[in-house]
Amino acid sequence: MKTQLGNLSSEVITDKSVFEVIRDTVSQGLSEEPFYVLDLADVVYKMKLWQTALPRVRPFYAVKCNNHPVLLEFLASLGMGFDCASKVEIETILNMGVDKSRIIYANPCKTRSFIKHAADNGIALMTFDNEMELYKVKNLHQTARMVLRIRVDDSGAVCQLGMKFGCDVTVAPSLLKLAKELGVNVIGVSFHVGSGSQDVMAFSKAIKLARDVFDMGLELGFEMTLLDIGGGFPGTLVSSMTFEEVYSTINEALDEHFPHDCGVDIIAEPGRYMVASAFTLCVNIIAKRTTTMPAENGESVNMYYLNDGVYGSFNCIIFDHAEVTPDPLLPEDSKRDVCCSSLWGPTCDSMDRILQSCYLPDMNVGEWIVFQNMGAYTLAAASTFNGFEKPSVKVVLPLATWVYLQQLPTWPNLIKNLGLCQAQLDLFVDDQTTSQDVYFLHVAETVSV
Ligand SMILES: Cc1ncc(COP(=O)(O)O)c(C=O)c1O
Structure with a gap:
């Protein structure tokens, strides 16, 4: 292909x-x-920073934020997971050869035929926040692994998503009970603190709330194994809330409510963070x-x-x-x-x-x-x-980043997708060295994608 x-x-x-x-x-x-x-170097930098800053949180890039094909291919080659909101987004990601396990269908209100499409293609992870969705899933997707999206405080966000999505935590018990009655498998909890969030504490409050709903699920006998902390991460250096503030707050809250040995996988759905700059x-x-x-x-x-x-x-x-x-x-x-x-x-x-x-x-x-x-x-x-x-x-890929990418386990994927041969590259690299090389090679030694 x-x-x-x-x-x-x-x-x-x-x-x-x-x-x-x-x-x-x-x-x-x-x-x-x-x-x-x-600038693909910027994308690589963001991914590496994420891995260093939030080592417990696996990112599923929110395709809606920017679906440029080269960007998506590049992220896929680097091993990124994907948050898809529609059938077309799911097809786009599957057509790139990404495994279905690297996709979450994170739209709590889904078209019925899209649910069927997800079932036919083995996309199991999906979010929900209302009763009707549970009936739809029961009829159309028996192997779904559902994630309950709760509404959290997004008053400090530029785009407040809570007015459209997320159930109130007081409604969570009845939704979980209904899921149990219908035989729909609930495996976790998700939230979104609002896109362009400017309130770092929104993350810690939301993680605590998610823990409460997790416990409700456990009490009802669900095997709760996934926490999805959504999006809302700053995408540029000019944001009023810095990424440093965000990740230290999140790590602290995770350590308190979802400690290392708790057996829960943690994912996020960053959009803006990965691509804005x-x-x-x-x-x-x-x-x-x-x-x-x-x-x-x-x-x-x-x-x-x-x-x-x-x-x-x-x-x-x-x-x-x-x-x-x-x-x-x-x-x-x-x-x-x-x-x-x-x-x-x-x-x-x-x-x-x-x-x-x-x-x-x-x-x-x-x-x-x-x-x-x-x-x-x-x-x-x-x-x-x-x-x-x-x-x-x-599209530009700074030479230094290219040199760095060669050290990754995903390098064979990248070289195949970029359509370049090693000989071409060696020639290029021999001729030129930039000060950035040193920087990226240093980062490469510290963490690997
Ligand atoms: C369900 C969901 N996940 C993730 C995102 C990405 O959010 P952000 O770009 O703030 O990271 C959005 C944005 O609307 C969303 O609706």
């Missing part, structure tokens, strides 16, 4: 930084279309108007029209409550006036506004603006409204 990674050429491997790649690309002047740079978006200024806005006290405003907007990647402003930061790509010695500016998408809708007001150097049509940290909930929900294509994705 020809994989998506197999379509990549050796140009993917580079000794350049993401910004150098961007400058090289735009300076060629071949296209004015928007594009992403996907790996994608950098580059957009072109396609039009510019200078106007005077009454609200700005007569100050003139540069209105820039970009070739990606809220109907495309910047849908994150609406659905993910994201705040984006423009980074103008200017020649290094450029001296420009700084002006009040607004940024707009390319469609004919006035809702298509990216930033109402910011200060930017005076820029021209044809110049580029870069947005970092654009990997989470951007491309995955982008549309082609008004005939504007979604940005393409340029």
Whole structure:
């Protein structure tokens, strides 16, 4: 089977930084279309950090967050598990050759035919939070291993999922009893503290609550063997809650409520954490108007029209409550006036506004603006409204990471999927060494994926 990674050429491997790649690309002047740079080194770094920081928690990447095929293939090659929310997501992951045991169907309200599809394909792990789901599962999927999703305090999160999913803990006993009566096998508990969580204590409170529900399940005679701590982990360094705070809080709570020898497997469903910082978006200024806005006290405003907007990647402003930061790509010695500016998408809708007001150097049509940290909930929900294509994705794998990946047990998988041969690689590596090599090789010695 020809994989998506197999379509990549050796140009993917580079000794350049993401910004150098961007400058090289735009300076060629071949296209004015928007594009992403996907830095696979960032993905590897996140995985390694996770393994070091949360050694007891196995990640199942939430496919909904960003389903770019190269990203998924790469994660699969590194041994990642996957949280799928639909039949198509499950098929996508199975078609990559990932074993069914590495998938959790983590949507508590599932289409009946999708449950049947999961059963036919041996996907056993599924979440639920209501009675009807138990009746559906009893009829359609006799070998399901169900995980009860409880509602936890997500008041400190940007996207509060509790208003749609998760049963109140007071309802958990009756759901568990019904499962017992129906002969549906419940094996664990899951929760989600809300995406873009800013409250580190939400994790420890949720883990304690999950322990209570675990005990209810045990009392009813279920073999409770799985705790799923969901998503909600920060994806960038600019998050108000740091990953360090999160993992130390989680580890402490796990040690207290699910100690090492308790025989419970612990998984999580990180989305944003794995991909937010790996994608950098580059957009072109396609039009510019200078106007005077009454609200700005007569100050003139540069209105820039970009070739990606809220109907495309910047849908994150609406659905993910994201705040984006423009980074103008200017020649290094450029001296420009700084002006009040607004940024707009390319469609004919006035809702298509990216930033109402910011200060930017005076820029021209044809110049580029870069947005970092654009990997989470951007491309995955982008549309082609008004005939504007979604940005393409340029994949880069820094040479140093490539060197590091060779030491992994999953290396044969990766080399097969990347479609490169060792001889090509040796030539490349002999020629060049970067300071990053030392860093990644050091990390490689410390932990192995
Ligand atoms: C069930 C489930 N798991 C995991 C995630 C991923 O969350 P995050 O991106 O905050 O890690 C989501 C996001 O909506 C979700 O609904």
